[in-house]
Amino acid sequence: MAEDFRIATGGRIDRERPLRFRFNGMQMQGFAGDTLASALLANGVHLVGRSFKYHRPRGIMTAGAEEPNALLQLERGGGCSDPNMRATVVELVDGLDARSQNHWPSLDLDVGAVNDLLSPLLPAGFYYKTFKWPAAFWKGVYEPRIRAAAGLGTAPTGPDPDRYLHRHAHCDVLVVGAGPAGLDAALAAGRAGRRVILVDERPEFGGGWLDRQDVPAELGGRLAELATLEEVTCLTRTTVTGYYDHGYVVALERVTDHLAGPDPDLPRQRLWRIRAGEVVLATGAIERPIVFVGNDRPGVMLASAARAYLNRYAVRPGTRAVVFTNNDTAYVAALDLAAKGVGIACIVDARANPESARVAAARAAGIRVVANAVVTGTEGRRRITQAAVARLNDEGGLAGHLGEPVACDLLLVSGGWNPNVSLFSQSRGRLRFDEHLQAFVPGEAVQATTSVGACAGDFSGFEGDPAPLRPLWAVPADRQSVRAKAFVDFQNDVTAKDLGLALTEGFRSIEHVKRYTTTGMGTDQGKTSNVNALAIVAEKLAKPVTEVGTTTFRPPYVPLTFGAIVGHSRGALFDVVRRTPMHEIAEARGAVFEDVGTWKRAWYFPKPGEDMHAAVARETAAVRRTAGLLDASTLGKIDVQGKDARTFLNRVYTNAWSKLAPGMCRYGLMLGDDGFVMDDGVTACLDDRHFHMTTTTGGAARVLAWLEDLLQTEWPDLEVYLTSVTEEWAAIAINGPRARDVLAPLVEGCDLAADAFPHMAWRPARIAGVAGRIFRISFTGELAFEVNVPADRGAEVLEALLEAGRPHDAGLYGTEAMHVLRAEKGFIIVGQETDGTVTPLDLGMDWIVARKKGDFIGKRGLEREDLRSADRRQLVGLLTAEPERVLEEGAQLTLTPNPAVPARMVGHVTSAYHSPNLGRSIALALVEGGHGRHGQTLHVPMPDGPSIAALVTKPLFIDPEGSRLHG
Amino acid sequence: MLLIDCPHCGPRAEIEFRCGGEAHIARPVAPEGTTDAEWRDYLYLRRSPKGLHFERWNHIHGCQRWFNLARDTVSDEILAIYPMGSPPPDLGRA
Numbered sequence A: 001m002a003e004d005f006r007i008a009t010g011g012r013i014d015r016e017r018p019l020r021f022r023f024n025g026m027q028m029q030g031f032a033g034d035t036l037a038s039a040l041l042a043n044g045v046h047l048v049g050r051s052f053k054y055h056r057p058r059g060i061m062t063a064g065a066e067e068p069n070a071l072l073q074l075e076r077g078g079g080c081s082d083p084n085m086r087a088t089v090v091e092l093v094d095g096l097d098a099r100s101q102n103h104w105p106s107l108d109l110d111v112g113a114v115n116d117l118l119s120p121l122l123p124a125g126f127y128y129k130t131f132k133w134p135a136a137f138w139k140g141v142y143e144p145r146i147r148a149a150a151g152l153g154t155a156p157t158g159p160d161p162d163r164y165l166h167r168h169a170h171c172d173v174l175v176v177g178a179g180p181a182g183l184d185a186a187l188a189a190g191r192a193g194r195r196v197i198l199v200d201e202r203p204e205f206g207g208g209w210l211d212r213q214d215v216p217a218e219l220g221g222r223l224a225e226l227a228t229l230e231e232v233t234c235l236t237r238t239t240v241t242g243y244y245d246h247g248y249v250v251a252l253e254r255v256t257d258h259l260a261g262p263d264p265d266l267p268r269q270r271l272w273r274i275r276a277g278e279v280v281l282a283t284g285a286i287e288r289p290i291v292f293v294g295n296d297r298p299g300v301m302l303a304s305a306a307r308a309y310l311n312r313y314a315v316r317p318g319t320r321a322v323v324f325t326n327n328d329t330a331y332v333a334a335l336d337l338a339a340k341g342v343g344i345a346c347i348v349d350a351r352a353n354p355e356s357a358r359v360a361a362a363r364a365a366g367i368r369v370v371a372n373a374v375v376t377g378t379e380g381r382r383r384i385t386q387a388a389v390a391r392l393n394d395e396g397g398l399a400g401h402l403g404e405p406v407a408c409d410l411l412l413v414s415g416g417w418n419p420n421v422s423l424f425s426q427s428r429g430r431l432r433f434d435e436h437l438q439a440f441v442p443g444e445a446v447q448a449t450t451s452v453g454a455c456a457g458d459f460s461g462f463e464g465d466p467a468p469l470r471p472l473w474a475v476p477a478d479r480q481s482v483r484a485k486a487f488v489d490f491q492n493d494v495t496a497k498d499l500g501l502a503l504t505e506g507f508r509s510i511e512h513v514k515r516y517t518t519t520g521m522g523t524d525q526g527k528t529s530n531v532n533a534l535a536i537v538a539e540k541l542a543k544p545v546t547e548v549g550t551t552t553f554r555p556p557y558v559p560l561t562f563g564a565i566v567g568h569s570r571g572a573l574f575d576v577v578r579r580t581p582m583h584e585i586a587e588a589r590g591a592v593f594e595d596v597g598t599w600k601r602a603w604y605f606p607k608p609g610e611d612m613h614a615a616v617a618r619e620t621a622a623v624r625r626t627a628g629l630l631d632a633s634t635l636g637k638i639d640v641q642g643k644d645a646r647t648f649l650n651r652v653y654t655n656a657w658s659k660l661a662p663g664m665c666r667y668g669l670m671l672g673d674d675g676f677v678m679d680d681g682v683t684a685c686l687d688d689r690h691f692h693m694t695t696t697t698g699g700a701a702r703v704l705a706w707l708e709d710l711l712q713t714e715w716p717d718l719e720v721y722l723t724s725v726t727e728e729w730a731a732i733a734i735n736g737p738r739a740r741d742v743l744a745p746l747v748e749g750c751d752l753a754a755d756a757f758p759h760m761a762w763r764p765a766r767i768a769g770v771a772g773r774i775f776r777i778s779f780t781g782e783l784a785f786e787v788n789v790p791a792d793r794g795a796e797v798l799e800a801l802l803e804a805g806r807p808h809d810a811g812l813y814g815t816e817a818m819h820v821l822r823a824e825k826g827f828i829i830v831g832q833e834t835d836g837t838v839t840p841l842d843l844g845m846d847w848i849v850a851r852k853k854g855d856f857i858g859k860r861g862l863e864r865e866d867l868r869s870a871d872r873r874q875l876v877g878l879l880t881a882e883p884e885r886v887l888e889e890g891a892q893l894t895l896t897p898n899p900a901v902p903a904r905m906v907g908h909v910t911s912a913y914h915s916p917n918l919g920r921s922i923a924l925a926l927v928e929g930g931h932g933r934h935g936q937t938l939h940v941p942m943p944d945g946p947s948i949a950a951l952v953t954k955p956l957f958i959d960p961e962g963s964r965l966h967g
Numbered sequence B: 001m002l003l004i005d006c007p008h009c010g011p012r013a014e015i016e017f018r019c020g021g022e023a024h025i026a027r028p029v030a031p032e033g034t035t036d037a038e039w040r041d042y043l044y045l046r047r048s049p050k051g052l053h054f055e056r057w058n059h060i061h062g063c064q065r066w067f068n069l070a071r072d073t074v075s076d077e078i079l080a081i082y083p084m085g086s087p088p089p090d091l092g093r094a
């Protein structure tokens, strides 16, 4: 396809670098420096998509980020594509493959356009009204159809192959926008030696200057000077998407999207997270469309956009244009177009008596100016072919048509200019309505924010003045047909009539009207529609705009990909992974790992042919028969030192610590001040002012933070120092009747005999030649030792222990076997038997609450009446009537089998396993008044069968006398 | 994202900190002497003002020190940062 609309000379394209691209399968050509939109227009393509709701033909309306219509899907191969890309900002790249969205079977012939004919059925709020009944229809019929018919682009099916980076930056001054005002601000700050970041969304700096017929010569000088300023960082292709608290600004840099064969080391996009001392906004202004019937037809374009295509890209957007304006700026566009051979049929100016140098220049150039008039409608199937023009009367109503409609293939519109206040509003700055401009301008700033140039309402840098203008939001309709549509929000297909309907139905708040009609809710965030909608609502309510309200702009300013937001945080880098010093040993022995917090813990060790059940059964039985080894390194470990360490322990644990002698350990339960169990663990006394505390694996960080909080804020008088030593130590638990036999040959300097080294003692020792500690503590009810050695020696000590264990058939067991073993003994796991609402009494652990000692955290909380009630949920054991049946953790318990719904639920299962040592299933549960229910049968209703009956027992299934512990 | 001036480390991004809720809620010196209502107030009742709020912050991913901070919950402006144990500063506003 030939570039029939390219002008032979001029523009900022590189004619030495022709680029080939495809649009809906058609091969086309453009140049480096084109956007996809300018290249399409050069090829004479205006119709680029179908609208969201009515499937109306739509063209290219703008030349910038505000584009509501020209959203295309870019195919990148391999299931990878980018939906909803604005053709007006996509840089042309060789081989680009674009296609239209939201049409079927083809762009020219779209079946969904029947929606346009059915439009009386699709009024404002149609989502809420039409599809309400019957409810089942929503899921089966309406929703799939709406989704199929009214989508935007198609989500890619393959994983995103690209890399995205985050970059943190700090600066004194961030300047957003590198038009003339932004360049001046950056230069001023840079000359003063301040650290400056200057960003602009376009590929080159210059802003509005680049859209002029002759780019001002000063641009080159300013860019040259900027390059000499070392503290000024210049970023092109970088859009600020969010302006948050305290000068925190997020900007998206498109690094390689414009390159055909980018360096694979470069990220596709870079998300800048900038903390700026002050922010200068130089974001320009966005021209306003005017709302009139048929204002969405391809070929209807903002006047400034046509000028940009003409001057910057050397493209004629049409051959014969009608210009519809209420201010002077469109005259500049008309004159530029006329100079490049585009016929100007007429300028329709809503102002009663436009007089200015621009108007005079247009008249002098022979352009017909029709004053006090408006465009009332357009015709043309896939492109505008004519525009109807009517005079206005004194009240602003229509005074009759001016002859026959004017033939044209281009209609340029200017309804005035909106300073681009999005970022100012995001920064929480308040907006003010400027009567002269009939637009919102920045009011009082809340942060260190300065707006300069057009975004501040200062249009002195413009050729042509946006004011005085005749306020004109919606042209009165000259046809009352239900199908005559005057669009306010192009992307979401919201018409002026929809706004009227919302008001008729009683909506008053602009925020409600917006949501009900979906005005401004599209991916363009209403950049071209919000102010028009507000003013139309104001007009219909006969109120000043300021009384109707303003709209709030929210991040992101333009859509950004999830990839950019996520950055490196995906896959293996999504979260921290912590591995113990013995991880490789477990891995080499075929361990299956489970995630416990951020830790990888060996879950079980299947031998060839074993499933999880078989492996756990073998590991569990081996511990009670001979011995087993567990990597316990993940337990939280806190070093507690200081002269008040003992006092501190007395205050944070429920039991007494005053008499714990050096060389001994004690199990402790930690509560919150509400009386509920928070954590547990064993603490060893190293000496009178030095303790080694352990916590649960998952609670380690939380407990340390909590204890620090208490020391710093409640008890600053206590001299206690806390240090996390979790990762200093490798811990190996040896459990089972032969634990001593396994360990003894490797130990020097410590007598392991029962009388010399009793239960709940600890001793310094050398284990396999490594200096460490041995704790005689048990989480299985068996004779047990826990060896602690420095982390970097853990692997060698474990290897030695495994070697020593071989004659005893003592191998590694995983966390699942550990869970079964402790459940057989009824030992709780915080976070499994407890959920933040469970007291020690509920757990049957009254023995650990030393009510006679002084105050401790949780003591007062436990005195609350409800926490002393006898019908609280209490820990019990459960034995199913069918011994093989393992209950589901979390299952609810009822008093009767197969109860009618809703049933009274009297408890829930907290842990359930098959116990190979008992040859049956066991479970722990929290049951209302459970301590008094031993011997009763409860029932577990199941979704797919009869209830399961279970006998309530003590939560202790094996070795009730505890004789094994002392082996 | 707030920029918080840690008294020990200087200005750092909010993600390095953890907010510990309303400040100046002292744990009763003699909990056993409190009524249920007093204990409830201490445990659960917190202000959620529009405007000036005194709150506890911890530089958890830095020096791990706690401090107090006065913040305007509407503008998010940080009006004062002061040590644990100090009374709230008089900022001349309600």
Ligand SMILES: [Zn+2]
Pocket (backbone or CB within 6 Å): B006, B007, B008, B009, B010, B059, B062, B063, B064, B065
């Ligand atoms: Zn700090």
